[in-house]
Amino acid sequence: xxxxYAIEADDLRRTYRARTGWLKPKRTEVEAVRGVTxxxxxxxxxxxxxxxxxxxxxxxxxxxTLLIPTSGSARVCGHDVERETREVRRRIGYVFGGxxxxxxxxxxxxNLRYFAELYGVAPRDQKxxxxxxxxxxxxxxxxxxxxxxxSRGMRxxxxxxxxxxxxxxxxxxxxxxxxxxxxxxRELRRTVADLASTGTTVLLTTHYMAEADELCDRIAVIADGxxxxxxxxxxxxxxxxxxxxxxxxxxxxxESAVDALRDLPGVRETAVEARGALQLLxxxxxxxVDVQSDVLRELAGIRLGRVDSREPTLExxxxxxVSAAA
Amino acid sequence: xxxxxxxxxxTLLHAKQISRSPFEIAIALVVPVVQATLAVYLFRSSGEQHxxxxxxxxxxxxxxxSSVLFGSGGAxxxxxxxxxxxxxxxxxxxxxxxxxxITIATGLTGTYALLATLAWGRLLYGIRLxxxxxxxxVVAAVVCVVALGLFGxxxxxxxxxxxxxxxxxxxxxxxxxxxxxxxxPITVLxxxxxxxxxxxxxxxxxxxxREATSGGPVWPSxxxxxxxxxLCLALxxxxxxxxxxxxxxxxxxALA
Numbered sequence: 010x011x012x013x014y015a016i017e018a019d020d021l022r023r024t025y026r027a028r029t030g031w032l033k034p035k036r037t038e039v040e041a042v043r044g045v046t047x048x049x050x051x052x053x054x055x056x057x058x059x060x061x062x063x064x065x066x067x068x069x070x071x072x073x074t075l076l077i078p079t080s081g082s083a084r085v086c087g088h089d090v091e092r093e094t095r096e097v098r099r100r101i102g103y104v105f106g107g108x109x110x111x112x113x114x115x116x117x118x119x120n121l122r123y124f125a126e127l128y129g130v131a132p133r134d135q136k137x138x139x140x141x142x143x144x145x146x147x148x149x150x151x152x153x154x155x156x157x158x159x160s161r162g163m164r165x166x167x168x169x170x171x172x173x174x175x176x177x178x179x180x181x182x183x184x185x186x187x188x189x190x191x192x193x194x195r196e197l198r199r200t201v202a203d204l205a206s207t208g209t210t211v212l213l214t215t216h217y218m219a220e221a222d223e224l225c226d227r228i229a230v231i232a233d234g235x236x237x238x239x240x241x242x243x244x245x246x247x248x249x250x251x252x253x254x255x256x257x258x259x260x261x262x263x264e265s266a267v268d269a270l271r272d273l274p275g276v277r278e279t280a281v282e283a284r285g286a287l288q289l290l291x292x293x294x295x296x297x298v299d300v301q302s303d304v305l306r307e308l309a310g311i312r313l314g315r316v317d318s319r320e321p322t323l324e325x326x327x328x329x330x331v332s333a334a335a
Numbered sequence: 336x337x338x339x340x341x342x343x344x345x346t347l348l349h350a351k352q353i354s355r356s357p358f359e360i361a362i363a364l365v366v367p368v369v370q371a372t373l374a375v376y377l378f379r380s381s382g383e384q385h386x387x388x389x390x391x392x393x394x395x396x397x398x399x400x401s402s403v404l405f406g407s408g409g410a411x412x413x414x415x416x417x418x419x420x421x422x423x424x425x426x427x428x429x430x431x432x433x434x435x436x437i438t439i440a441t442g443l444t445g446t447y448a449l450l451a452t453l454a455w456g457r458l459l460y461g462i463r464l465x466x467x468x469x470x471x472x473v474v475a476a477v478v479c480v481v482a483l484g485l486f487g488x489x490x491x492x493x494x495x496x497x498x499x500x501x502x503x504x505x506x507x508x509x510x511x512x513x514x515x516x517x518x519x520p521i522t523v524l525x526x527x528x529x530x531x532x533x534x535x536x537x538x539x540x541x542x543x544x545r546e547a548t549s550g551g552p553v554w555p556s557x558x559x560x561x562x563x564x565x566l567c568l569a570l571x572x573x574x575x576x577x578x579x580x581x582x583x584x585x586x587x588x589a590l591a
Binding site for chain 1: 337340341344345348351352355356416417418419421422423424425426427428433580583584586
């Protein structure tokens with residue numbers, strides 16, 4: 010195996026360049042990843058956490074050879090992702106979330122047979138390996154049905170089976186639980202945890218804090234193309250130490266009221282999350298300042314639901330890190 | 336051996352995926368009837384009744400060409416839409432081995448257009464399927480389909496790089512029909528088209544089929560068709576390696 014690390018990223022950068030129009034071409038440049046450096050040990054389950062557009066998928070695609078870095082370098086199992094592409098591809102699996110990435114008009118079995126051939130699984134091992142994986146992801150008995158009739162959860166499980174066909178050393182999971190119902194997401198987490206326990210290195214990107222907290226040995230929080238924090242879930246949680254969080258359920262909060270909350274003494278950050286007609290206001294403050302009464306005073310006249318004051322969670326630490334980067 | 340097996344299984348599964356598309360099925364039902372009709376009326380009006388079978392074969396090759404052209408362009412694009420282009424390019428294989436099954440599959444499904452055009456010609460217009468060299472016709476048809484599939488590979492190399500590959504495919508359909516002499520003889524076309532026709536495998540494939548139908552030296556045309564298609568394979572393999580790297584640099588393997 011050679012290298013101590015399964016994944017090594019060193020000052021990775023990626024700029025997307027686009028040109029629109031013919032007569033007066035307009036060139037645009039977006040710096041999606043700006044100097045990302047980290048290492049992932051063999052058998053480690055490493056999380057990459059960040060908001061939409063933070064650079065998570067670009068980072069994964071730089072590591073799994075789908076994109077070439079603009080600068081910097083990366084190695085997977087000791088092989089350079091730019092120059093030793095085929096060596097890297099032999100050792101990795103890639104699973105992404107969503108409906109796409111499968112041949113819908115073929116059965117699950119045909120999809121797996123095709124990718125087993127493409128990924129170089131020995132013909133004598135294919136039948137056994139496919140049967141094992143169908144069992145693992147709970148699709149045994151449904152494998153002869155066309156994928157177009159599958160639910161999102163079933164497709165996602167088929168994705169995972171496909172990614173594991175050639176028993177990769179490193180598995181890249183790009184938001185695998187997106188759009189999957191809670192029960193399927195729980196099964197998926199169990200599958201990922203089982204894989205990591207058998208020695209597969211997993212790099213997981215997710216939006217879901219609970220998922221990262223439950224699964225990952227270490228987490229890197231990425232925002233605006235660079236890593237803002239890196240550590241174990243417990244270490245990251247400590248980033249929110251010295252804070253207190255007030256949560257208020259409200260209906261029809263104007264922007265001006267949110268601005269007023271932000272200006273209250275002791276308040277560090279505020280966030281508003283829309284949940285249908287309801288808005289969930291989250292106010293981070295210094296732990297020694299009780300801002301709850303001030304918050305309620307600012308929201309006077311607005312219909313309120315539950316009000317709660319609590320210790321910060323990993324999610325709060327994440328919000329604090331991402332907000333600081335903004 | 337494993338590579339050959341992968342190519343064969345890949346081709347069959349891609350042919351299965353393509354032939355189950357409702358759009359492809361609708362096209363396959365309508366187009367051969369239209370093409371058989373077109374060929375029959377074109378040749379009847381010119382008083383060349385005896386060349387009806389030749390015309391139907393030419394129209395059938397047009398169908399194979401359309402299938403390969405839109406198949407190769409459309410297949411790369413639809414792989415992109417399905418999100419499978421990245422997944423297949425991630426395989427630890429040379430890019431040519433990944434794309435070749437797709438383009439051969441488009442040629443294979445195009446064979447249906449050739450057979451259906453002949454069948455409709457027989458059923459609707461009573462064209463007698465009287466081939467001068469029946470065995471040579473079968474061989475020429477197989478070579479023609481494989482040759483077009485390999486030509487499709489060369490086209491696909493360009494299509495991997497272009498997000499709007501269909502735009503290029505649309506502009507290539509009719510010129511190649513014409514220049515290759517699938518329907519009208521090359522001799523009636525302007526002389527400047529001759530060098531273009533000479534390097535297109537479609538010209539030699541159509542010619543071999545025509546000669547097997549109406550009589551003539553089939554094998555030299557089959558040989559040249561094979562030679563050009565092997566050149567297409569070599570060029571396609573080289574350019575795909577180059578193009579795959581460029582696509583990774585330009586981020587065109589995915590939709591976004």
